[in-house]
Structure formats: C-alpha cells, structure tokens
Amino acid sequence: MKNNFVKVSAALTAFLMIFAGTSCGKVDQKNDEKKIISSGTEEPTKDGSSDPSETSYQADSADETTGSTEKQTETVPGTTDKKGYTASGSDKPVSGQPSGTVPNGSSGNGSSGSSSQITDISLTFYDVTLTVGSSKMPIVTMLPADAPNKGEIWTSSDESVAIVDAYGNITGVGKGSCTVTVASSANPDVKAKVNVKVEDAPEVPVADGVTYIDGVLIANKTYSLPASYNPGGLTGECSAAFQQLVNGAAADNINIYLSSGFRSYDYQAQIYNNYVAIDGQANADTYSARPGHSEHQTGLAIDCNIIDDSFTGTPEAIWLENHCHEYGFIIRYPKSKEGITGYKYEPWHIRYIGVEKAKAVHDSGLCLEEYLGITSQYNY
Numbered sequence: 001m002k003n004n005f006v007k008v009s010a011a012l013t014a015f016l017m018i019f020a021g022t023s024c025g026k027v028d029q030k031n032d033e034k035k036i037i038s039s040g041t042e043e044p045t046k047d048g049s050s051d052p053s054e055t056s057y058q059a060d061s062a063d064e065t066t067g068s069t070e071k072q073t074e075t076v077p078g079t080t081d082k083k084g085y086t087a088s089g090s091d092k093p094v095s096g097q098p099s100g101t102v103p104n105g106s107s108g109n110g111s112s113g114s115s116s117q118i119t120d121i122s123l124t125f126y127d128v129t130l131t132v133g134s135s136k137m138p139i140v141t142m143l144p145a146d147a148p149n150k151g152e153i154w155t156s157s158d159e160s161v162a163i164v165d166a167y168g169n170i171t172g173v174g175k176g177s178c179t180v181t182v183a184s185s186a187n188p189d190v191k192a193k194v195n196v197k198v199e200d201a202p203e204v205p206v207a208d209g210v211t212y213i214d215g216v217l218i219a220n221k222t223y224s225l226p227a228s229y230n231p232g233g234l235t236g237e238c239s240a241a242f243q244q245l246v247n248g249a250a251a252d253n254i255n256i257y258l259s260s261g262f263r264s265y266d267y268q269a270q271i272y273n274n275y276v277a278i279d280g281q282a283n284a285d286t287y288s289a290r291p292g293h294s295e296h297q298t299g300l301a302i303d304c305n306i307i308d309d310s311f312t313g314t315p316e317a318i319w320l321e322n323h324c325h326e327y328g329f330i331i332r333y334p335k336s337k338e339g340i341t342g343y344k345y346e347p348w349h350i351r352y353i354g355v356e357k358a359k360a361v362h363d364s365g366l367c368l369e370e371y372l373g374i375t376s377q378y379n380y
C-alpha cells in the first residue's frame with residue numbers, strides 16, 4: 001500500500017514539477033485538471049490527488065499513531081485523576097449506553113478477572129474547539145485489541161461548558177474550557193482526555209455566500225464557497241507573494257516550487273464524486289474535501305513540492321515552516337491540530353493571508369481556526 005502510494009505520488013509529483021516549471025506560478029486549470037483526473041482514474045487510490053484532505057488517507061494511521069503516542073503519555077496521569085473520575089462517575093450514572101459498551105453501568109468496575117486488561121486508550125484527537133450547539137466525537141481505540149471488556153465511561157469536567165454522551169459525542173453548551181475524559185470501565189485508571197474549548201457561534205459576515213472572518217476568506221469544513229466563486233487561478237497578490245517566497249528560498253539554497261494551486265468548484269466536485277463512487281461517502285469524507293469546501297478554490301492556497309508525507313522534515317518543509325509567514329503565507333494544517341482544522345498535518349499546503357496576519361498567526365502558535373475562533377466541521 002505504502003509503496004504503491006509513494007510510487008503514484010512520485011509520478012504525480014514529477015508531472016507536477018514539469019507543469020509548475022512551465023507555468024511560472026500561474027495555474028493553468030485545464031492542465032491541472034487533466035493531470036489529476038487521469039491520475040485518479042488510472043490508479044483508484046486516494047493518494048494521487050493534491051488536495052489537503054485527499055493526499056492524506058494512507059498516511060493517516062501513521063500520523064495518528066504518532067500523535068496518540070505522544071499524547072498518551074501525558075493523558076494517562078495515573079492516580080491523581082482517579083478520584084475526580086470516580087466521583088463524577090458515581091454521582092452521575094450514565095444512561096442509555098449502547099449494550100456491550102458499558103456493560104456494568106457506573107458501578108461496574110470489574111467483572112473480576114478481565115478488569116485490568118485495558119492498558120491504553122488512544123483517541124483520534126485530544127483538542128477540539130466547538131461552537132455552542134455543535135458536536136464532535138473522537139474515535140476511541142482501547143488496547144490491547146483482544147481485551148474482553150472495552151466499555152467506555154465518558155465524563156465532562158464542566159457540563160456548563162460541554163456535555164458528552166455515552167458514545168463520546170461532545171457538544172458545546174456554553175463559552176469556556178473544560179476537559180472531557182474517557183475511562184475504561186474495566187480499568188478506570190486508564191483514561192484519555194480531550195481538551196475542549198467552546199466558543200460562541202461567531203457572527204460571520206457573509207456576502208454572496210462568501211465568508212470573510214477578520215478579513216480572511218474562509219473555506220473549510222464549516223464554511224463553504226459557492227460554486228460560482230471562481231477567481232480563475234491564483235490571485236495576483238498570492239502569485240506575486242509566492243514568487244517572492246520562491247526567490248527568498250532560492251537565496252537560502254532551497255528550491256520551492258508550485259505543485260498545485262487553484263482548483264475550481266467543478267473540478268473539486270469531480271474529484272470528490274470519483275472518490276465517493278470508489279469508496280463510499282463516509283470514507284471519502286476522511287480524505288477528500290467536498291466541493292465548495294476546498295481551500296484551493298479560493299485561489300489563495302498552494303501545495304508546494306512533494307504532496308505527501310515524504311515531504312515532512314525535508315529542508316524545504318522546514319524552510320517553509322520557518323519562513324513562509326515572512327511572505328504572507330501560513331502552514332494551513334499544522335501538526336497536532338487535526339481535531340481543529342479537520343485535516344491532518346500538511347507541511348506542503350500554504351495559504352496566503354497577507355504578511356501582517358501571517359506573522360500574527362505564526363507567532364501565536366495557533367492554527368487559523370483557533371486564531372479566528374471558528375470551527376471546521378461539516379454540518380450536513
């Protein structure tokens with residue numbers, strides 16, 4: 001799988017390099033479309049494409065494993081939290097659990113023998129920002145995989161901020177921060193935590209179906225662009241800034257080139273529908289942006305160089321991370337922000353927001369959603 005993935009990506013990258021080399025940073029949409037569509041048709045993997053979400057499928061598990069391992073050590077703090085957990089667990093008997101998930105209710109700390117078998121809990125995200133009324137649910141993995149009792153007990157440290165149901169679906173209630181904890185019902189010492197931040201639903205100025213927040217054009221899983229939004233290519237400002245970035249990198253002996261720029265609504269629809277046909281919508285949604293939700297439709301996003309995980313950690317990726325804000329770009333989907341941006345780490349995908357804002361976002365250490373106080377999740 002992985003080899004195949006690398007091969008396909010390498011072929012695509014080679015093609016893209018040629019393409020980028022002749023286009024001087026200006027995207028020829030027709031070329032772009034032909035290329036990506038053909039790669040999608042020839043090889044029915046999700047990896048040939050260059051969309052943020054689309055390239056990520058194969059690598060997801062690896063990334064998430066890494067993420068969970070890091071987090072795991074800090075989220076299983078041993079005995080300190082046990083009391084808090086026990087108290088809230090018994091104060092508030094959980095109701096309506098799916099059968100088999102929490103077999104013995106709140107008092108069921110063990111049907112004896114198997115009770116200590118769960119040793120680890122990992123989640124697909126550990127930080128989440130919600131607006132009041134919106135929900136999000138991490139996927140839970142309890143280890144070892146053959147443990148007989150994988151019951152989960154979910155609790156919220158502050159139900160005036162966020163509530164959580166027996167399945168782990170977290171819903172924002174009021175502005176603030178709290179922690180949602182899942183513990184093994186068989187071994188309550190083993191737990192994992194999600195830091196939850198809840199914000200008021202922002203008042204968002206929308207003109208002609210286009211969303212600007214704090215002057216920044218938004219295209220993510222919450223906010224879409226209408227089909228008619230079509231700048232026809234990268235905007236002039238973005239192209240000029242990218243050329244400066246390329247020159248600045250070259251002065252440091254770093255070769256940055258454009259691999260994918262503007263993509264139209266219709267093109268994104270073709271890509272997405274193709275994946276849905278192959279893989280079903282639920283799967284497609286994990287790696288391919290729905291039409292209108294791809295940032296490439298803004299004409300302000302660029303995928304640089306190698307569009308897959310092999311780009312991570314290269315001198316070019318490190319240079320981008322350290323310098324792209326000087327030219328008005330941000331790394332749009334930073335590491336460890338998957339639960340907030342809705343996309344895994346993509347060191348190759350940069351977004352133009354202007355020098356002043358890019359510096360501010362970079363210095364804040366926040367991703368764009370956090371910086372602007374917005375969410376990125378589908379609501380349909």
Ligand SMILES: [Zn+2]
Nearest residue numbers: 051052303349
């Ligand atoms: Zn991208």
